[in-house]
Amino acid sequence: MMKSGLEDVIAAETKLSDVDGAAGRLIIRGVSLDDLVATSRFEDVAALLLDGLFDEHIDAASIRKQLGMARAALFAHVETADAALLALPPVDAVRALLARVADGEDFATAIRLMAAPAVFLPAVLRLQKGEAPIRPDASLSQSADILRMLTGRVPTAEQTAGLDAYLVTISDHGLNASTFASRVIASTHAGLTSSVLAAISALKGPLHGGAPGPVLDMLDGVGKPENARAWLSQALDHGERLMGFGHRIYRVRDPRADALKTALKPIFASGQADAGRIALAEAIEAAALALLKERKPDRPLDVNVEYYTALLLDALGFPRNSFTGVFAIGRTVGWIAHAREQTLDGRLIRPQSRYVGPLPNAA
Ligand code: ACO
Numbered sequence: 001m002m003k004s005g006l007e008d009v010i011a012a013e014t015k016l017s018d019v020d021g022a023a024g025r026l027i028i029r030g031v032s033l034d035d036l037v038a039t040s041r042f043e044d045v046a047a048l049l050l051d052g053l054f055d056e057h058i059d060a061a062s063i064r065k066q067l068g069m070a071r072a073a074l075f076a077h078v079e080t081a082d083a084a085l086l087a088l089p090p091v092d093a094v095r096a097l098l099a100r101v102a103d104g105e106d107f108a109t110a111i112r113l114m115a116a117p118a119v120f121l122p123a124v125l126r127l128q129k130g131e132a133p134i135r136p137d138a139s140l141s142q143s144a145d146i147l148r149m150l151t152g153r154v155p156t157a158e159q160t161a162g163l164d165a166y167l168v169t170i171s172d173h174g175l176n177a178s179t180f181a182s183r184v185i186a187s188t189h190a191g192l193t194s195s196v197l198a199a200i201s202a203l204k205g206p207l208h209g210g211a212p213g214p215v216l217d218m219l220d221g222v223g224k225p226e227n228a229r230a231w232l233s234q235a236l237d238h239g240e241r242l243m244g245f246g247h248r249i250y251r252v253r254d255p256r257a258d259a260l261k262t263a264l265k266p267i268f269a270s271g272q273a274d275a276g277r278i279a280l281a282e283a284i285e286a287a288a289l290a291l292l293k294e295r296k297p298d299r300p301l302d303v304n305v306e307y308y309t310a311l312l313l314d315a316l317g318f319p320r321n322s323f324t325g326v327f328a329i330g331r332t333v334g335w336i337a338h339a340r341e342q343t344l345d346g347r348l349i350r351p352q353s354r355y356v357g358p359l360p361n362a363a
Helices: 033-039 042-050 060-080 090-098 107-128 142-151 157-169 177-186 192-203 212-222 225-237 255-269 276-295 305-315 320-345
Strands: 017-020 025-028
Touching: 025 033, 025 042, 025 255, 033 042, 033 157, 033 255, 042 060, 042 107, 042 142, 042 157, 042 320, 060 090, 060 107, 060 142, 090 107, 090 192, 090 320, 107 142, 107 192, 107 320, 142 157, 157 255, 157 305, 157 320, 177 192, 177 320, 192 320, 212 225, 212 276, 212 305, 212 320, 225 276, 255 276, 255 305, 276 305, 305 320
Parallel strands: none
Antiparallel strands: 017 025
């Protein structure tokens, strides 16, 4: 029997991450998500994921230094962003600029690919507003520099910590659609740039990484906590899905949702964002969970990573049309790690299909 959507099919062995959908647990290279978010910056999780997958010795300090230098060098590509490229949605514009990174399977290519979306997304967003892009500062951490290139201001400690928590939380997540795409391309030895381009193309779909923008639309549509149930009921009556809820693997709450909810609290508590948004989000979450239980009693549907992502990225100053691009900045390291694991350990991925079309006429 073919499994639609390859549900429950094991298509790879990995030492990178484990998603336990029944327990609501995520492990990244032996470390639980909660511990990782509490102790790591983006550069730490990059070192953790990439360790042993390249010839080079990899540690967080060297990754930070190399990412800084790569960001500075990649800024030259921003000048190639013409009107046609800037008319694209931000994630598509970033993908087009990413295609300028030469393909390769070495660590230098991996570094360039991790640095590229961090430079291109803020630059594209500024150019689309008619503002000059801001040159990278190689001395900063990846998160601090992204926020500085986005807003033109040195971020607060809470903002940098918030973005680090986000990038760490979404760095890797088993064999999701974009990671599978990355591994399929890697299995042909096409190169890391090709893997990342395929992965970002899979990520942008609303059933995968394209949901947090619509989550914010939903929050705005509901407006006040007391409107939540009526607004959501109407959406479900129209056959719509509630964005930020449901997951193929998790049958309980997505552990990343609470990691992000914890990460955003210091930003709201210190008055750097409107605290009323958290109350609104919590009211919508409660109403949505009650309604989904009533309407889909046989399908456990709970909050997923995209829900609090929307609140966090909004509070950090990212426009909602850029959220998928920020997701790509964080997930690129996971895509690269999986691509390398596939290249080092795996064979060409080439499954079979069953033909169910017409047969030629027997003459
Ligand atoms: N709102 C309302 N109903 C839902 C939702 C939702 N968010 N999610 C699933 N359902 C319903 C479906 O309509 C379906 O009902 P039916 O059997 O009566 O037709 C049932 O639950 C099962 O849905 P599937 O699509 O088979 O579940 P699947 O595992 O394929 O989908 C997915 C997972 C795509 C995430 C889905 O829950 C969804 O569309 N959620 C909203 C979009 C979203 O939040 N995407 C981000 C996911 S997180 C990530 O990828 C990073």
